[in-house]
Amino acid sequence: MTKQAEGAAERPARGRGRRPADEVRADVFRVVGEVLLKEGIADLTFERVARLSGVSKTTLYKWWPSKGALALDGYFHAVEEALAFEDTGDIRADLTRQLRAFAHIMTGTPAGRVVTELIGQSQTDEDLATAFRSLYSSGRRRLAGERLLRAKEQGQIRDDVDVQILVDQLWGAVYHRMLIPDEPVTDDFVVALVSNLIDGITPPTAAS
Amino acid sequence: MTKQAEGAAERPARGRGRRPADEVRADVFRVVGEVLLKEGIADLTFERVARLSGVSKTTLYKWWPSKGALALDGYFHAVEEALAFEDTGDIRADLTRQLRAFAHIMTGTPAGRVVTELIGQSQTDEDLATAFRSLYSSGRRRLAGERLLRAKEQGQIRDDVDVQILVDQLWGAVYHRMLIPDEPVTDDFVVALVSNLIDGITPPTAAS
Structure with a gap:
């Protein structure tokens, strides 16, 4: 995905309404999973996940204190279906x-x-x-x-x-x-x- | 082993006679194996292996270009007998x-x-x-x-x-x-x- 395509796919601003935490987390997992399965960990940054998921960096850092934690939680959810028993x-x-x-x-x-x-x-x-x-x-x-x-x-x-x-x-x-x-x-x-x-x-x- | 005990155990100078390569390598493997099995990799330095084995640092670097290579070769030989089949x-x-x-x-x-x-x-x-x-x-x-x-x-x-x-x-x-x-x-x-x-x-x- 080019940076421009990413920009087009970016979530619209949602005003100040607070989305349910589960929905926000699902968006983050989807984005992290896509980056890890298609590109790799070098391309995974809080900046980029924030842009692609429409979730603020503050929220991301609150829930996932490190890039490792963000990657692992996102990866677990990304492969859950493909690796189902x-x-x-x-x-x-x-x-x-x-x-x-x-x-x-x-x-x-x-x-x-x-x-x-x-x-x-x-x-x-x-x-x-x-x-x-x-x-x-x-x-x-x-x-x-x-x-x-x-x-x-x-x-x-x-x-x-x-x-x-x-x-x-x-x-x-x-x-x-x-x-x-x-x-x-x-x-x-x-x-x-x-x-x-x-x-x-x-x-x-x-x-x- | 204390640094002092090490000093006492140090090999005597051998003059300029060249020892057989196999003998030199065996001495190095023995020293590296002892350090790794008793202390860990932080205590493994070319300096210390040279001192304990009586082999010059120049020779060590010639045969093992990195600490990883020195550790792995020494470890293989150190455990060969304990892990014999x-x-x-x-x-x-x-x-x-x-x-x-x-x-x-x-x-x-x-x-x-x-x-x-x-x-x-x-x-x-x-x-x-x-x-x-x-x-x-x-x-x-x-x-x-x-x-x-x-x-x-x-x-x-x-x-x-x-x-x-x-x-x-x-x-x-x-x-x-x-x-x-x-x-x-x-x-x-x-x-x-x-x-x-x-x-x-x-x-x-x-x-x-």
Whole structure:
């Protein structure tokens, strides 16, 4: 989007009426999500988000004290629908589909770089690390855990399996290849992540 | 180690005789490993490594052009023995033992923070990212892959399993909890990483 097109898309002044907070937040999330998924974090500034969302910089700073917090909260909401956990009753198909969507966002949009840089910076920035967990990763863990628990209830995952560990062996494995890129994130990789866990890696005859 | 104790442990001057390169490198790796495993990366300086190893700063800079390269090469060699892949013929036991040793280094020594900070910094430092892969992670991947391939030959892992993906689902899962610490790295976690893959996560009756 050019700066001029942005200007044309700018929200009209709304006088002094106060919009509901939820509506204002939704506008901000939409704008932040678009910038992160189409351009990257370098193009995300409070100035620009204020202009594109019609929300004052004062309000933005009140709700999101740092660019990291603004990016993480916006990113969580931007990917919520694309990364939703469907329940067709088939955990293998549902996990594979969701992980494909996740791999696409990480490798096929600028968001992958946004997320790996935020994780990188959070290793030495305690405030950003806290924001990462509270505004993004703990929420994603909760959503994944809910779907995996339903698979347990449906008898597709054993009762004694700690589903939070599966989060590390599925999405965590993708993050590992994003953060230390010795090997690429491919479709075969995503499919195998799920089948290695569902089928186990031992030959049928070797099962105890 | 106090600065005084270090002074006492300092290598005597060796005159102008040239020591074999392997011996010099081994001395440097020993010193770098000790500093990283006992103190952390803030205490690792070329000055100090030169003093403790008896190797000139000129030589150090010639072989390791940056602190990151020096740290990664030293760290690889420092943990090589502790993280060796035993082969008792029982892949479950051998992997669990190795992952316990890895988890101990990551959570019980300053090296965990060293490694997560280097991974973090490598997200925006391409030279460091290259050094991380060439001096540390690709070598660790190779060693893990060799042990997992032997397990395939012994009939303990199915022929169609890509063992490099298991690296992401075992050690990568640990890195995930180190880098985004929503959940802790515990012994139960380490044991479950291995059993989820070896046993599979589906109930026996649900296996197709």
